Amino acid sequence: MIVGLPKEIKKQEYRVALTPAGCEMIVRQGQSVVVQPGAGNGSGFADEEYVAAGAKLTTDAAEVWAQADLIVKVKEPLPEEFGFFRKEQLLFTYLHLAAAPELARSLMASEVTAIAYETIQATNGSLPLLTPMSEVAGRMAVQEGAKFLEAFQGGRGVLLGGVPGVPPAEVIIIGGGIVGTNAAKMALGLGAEVVVLEKNGDRMRYLDDVFQGRLRTLMSNPYNIAQAVKKADLLIGAVLVPGARAPRLVSEEMVKTMKKGAVIVDVAVDQGGSIATIDRATTHENPTYEKHGVIHYAVANMPGAVPRTSTLALTNVTIDYVLHLAAKGFRETVKNNAMLALGVNAYRGSITHRQVAEAVGVPYIPLESLW
Known part of the structure; x- marks a missing residue:
């Protein structure tokens, strides 16, 4: 051959x-x-x-x-x-x-x-050929989000980890799979406050155990998502349904409630996006656009940057x-x-x-x- x-x-x-x-x-x-x-x-x-x-x-x-x-x-x-x-x-x-x-x-x-x-897909539901790129994208989501939170990038001017006497940023991650877990590792490592919304109870227990209570988990439902989105300095979409379009979990109305200068990174953009205002893919050359005062990062090939x-x-x-x-x-x-x-x-x-x-x-x- x-x-x-x-x-x-x-x-x-x-x-x-x-x-x-x-x-x-x-x-x-x-x-x-x-x-x-x-x-x-x-x-x-x-x-x-x-x-x-x-x-x-x-x-x-x-x-x-x-x-x-x-x-x-x-x-x-x-x-x-x-x-x-x-x-x-x-x-x-x-x-x-x-x-x-x-x-x-x-x-x-x-x-x-x-x-x-x-x-x-393996018998346990894992996706072995997607996993390494999900690991890269999850870690990059925080790295890129932190960059675009800087004021001269249009962001709120917030440092993820804060400093003594100043609270850290709120990082909200929707989805506790490979992408979400790796995003959480990076965000916690930088000192941010991290909340992961996940619909699988066993996965939430796993995250709570692995991170030893350093992050908070919430059941992923429309009410909890809406409340969490309001507080986000950095919102990361990290959901996946193998082979299918990503479910739209964050509505445009929810995005309108976000802080001005907050940042959204939707890793699911190559599957259609999980956030309603992610309505187009961007490139590494022009990675963001602003909508409702929120910076949207929608690069469909994030791992291509490394x-x-x-x-x-x-x-x-x-x-x-x-x-x-x-x-x-x-x-x-x-x-x-x-x-x-x-x-x-x-x-x-x-x-x-x-x-x-x-x-x-x-x-x-x-x-x-x-x-």
Whole structure:
């Protein structure tokens, strides 16, 4: 099998889906790798390192897509790449199709086989390929929120940790999963007052135990959310429903009650956003906008700002799947791996993930019915 590594074209996306070390592992098992020149530059991996690992450089992205049986990426393909799709080509990347119906329909029309990192799911409900980027995004949410609370960024001029005699900032986190937990770690480390709203009682007990009572937990319901939002200096949206659009938990009316100069960071923006006033994605170049006196940070590829860390963390968990897919092919690998089967979003012109199909308004066709 030929594995293809194109350069990411999303604005200010510097991650890469395969490191030279991963490339060498694929070549060692007898497969081929083709790399678009410059694909790894943003993460600090030179073309020469890929060549030394056994890869072949192509002339451009079109040649990578044309040659490869398996395309590995970080972010979802953009419209400029839709023309590269071809029948039965295997695509392995973050897709977030619930918020990208045009991409979903293009994958269906071209009959690309698409596996989404974010819907590969273990039996305990965890999302192993989403976890490392959720860890990065959760930590960055506090880092970016703290920056935009500074007055010259338009914020309230509040230091998260305060100082002796001055109270710390209030950080409200909606969702106590991987993103929320990592955001809480950072916020507590900086000395902020932290409240996590979560609907799962067992998860709240876990957070209370792990953080030894240093944060407060609240049951996530409309009343508690509305009351907490009013107090927030920094509000972090950290909710996720695998494969589906993020639920809108914070209404525009709630945002209107927030302090002037408060900051919202919605990590769920690539799944449609969990806060009503997050009505568009932003970029690292222009990361914020103001609405109702509140600073909104809505960057859809937050980990792209720290590409070296993010690339290494991501490829640590994707490479085994790539190796199996390259060695055994799609059908054999997926039939013997229930976790990977849950990652299949599109196959033979159909959407094979129930939540994705519901979100984009197309029929759901179970994968097993298409064998």
